[in-house]
Amino acid sequence: MGHRLEVRKAGPRDAKILAPLFDAYRRFYRQPSDVRAAERFLRRRLSRKESVVFWVRQGGGALGFAQLYPTFSSITLKRLWILNDLYVLPDGRRQGVAIQLMARARRLALDTGAEGLYLETAAGNRKARRLYEKLGWKREREFYRYYDDV
Secondary structure, three states, X not given: OOOOEEEEEOXXXXXXXXXXXXXXXXXXXXXXOOHHHHHHHHHHHHHOOOOEEEEEEEOOEEEEEEEEEEEEEOOXXXXXXXXEEEEEOHXXXXXXXXXXXXXXXXXXXXXXXXXXXXOOOXXXXXXXXXXXXXXXXXXXXXXXXXXXXX
């Protein structure tokens, strides 16, 4: 490899380079490939400041990304960040890319005075669950999650 890993905060102009990576993430979750739609979605979120995206660059390419959405807790009266998306290309795995992205997400939460970070992952995604637990994340046991498919 030879190139140093660099964590960057994405802006709207980065949507084009991140779109193939975002599309690969969506395919991982069995969604149809659509790089152009992925780029439009990312550009909108970033242009409207509706999300924060960190990505890891090595040389000229993107190896992984994390996308976070802001929300708030009415109970604690504090900000929360939802770590909604985390993906690393197979070539970037086992190099610490995900750990760097998780650390940057944590730094965002600290910098913004957030209560914490929240994420969810597929029950069958054992590798991700092991990473989160290794990094000190706790599995929620107090609340149930419900979903209404409208």
